[in-house]
Amino acid sequence: MAIKNTSDSIEEYIKQLLAQSGIAEIKRSHLADTFQVVPSQINYVIKTRFTESRGYVVESKRGGGGYIRIAKISFSDQHHMLGNLMENIGESISEQVFTDIIQLLFDENVLSECEGNLILATASDEVLGQESAVIRARMLRRILQRLDRKGFR
Structure with a gap:
């Protein structure tokens, strides 16, 4: 324990x-x-x-x-939550904030644990290199757009 x-x-x-x-x-x-x-x-x-x-x-x-x-924070639905997250992504995003958002998506049943872990594995500073914060922001924006278009389980 x-x-x-x-x-x-x-x-x-x-x-x-x-x-x-x-x-x-x-x-x-x-x-x-x-x-x-x-x-x-x-x-x-x-x-x-x-x-x-x-x-x-x-x-x-x-x-x-x-x-x-x-x-x-409570959202009326998942579409509202994804839209709110997309609106608040700047040009760059730290690894910690990215991790927090992926955790929120898991907590809200938008992502499975496996999906969240795979996304986190690809978004570390170590993997992304010099422009990691900028690349991470672009990645997150695309992930959220894709989730919003795809709908939910």
Whole structure:
């Protein structure tokens, strides 16, 4: 059995809050006290695990009454989701964001695990070389266009 690190535990806790009401509103200092970590650890978890490319919207208000509000993005249908993803692809895309989007497509049952793993295997910096971020953006755009035209299982 794998041992969870603190970041995994914080992520799991926030996901449980999201599962209960669809929105998690937390106070950074309260969560830091609960897990006995510094507030920057909470920031790290939110910035790396609750990103738009993973299907989340994060709103933050600093100060005395500050909070962090996290919500899972919901789409009316898969066509809407694919269109939204296509609109937000820039000229280049990092390997991490690409991986997050492929994971989202798997989570939303658009891709199988096998399909997702094959796509990820071809999109690494190691495989794509110097212009990897630009090539990856073009690849993702074409994958999404193809999925949108093809329809779904």
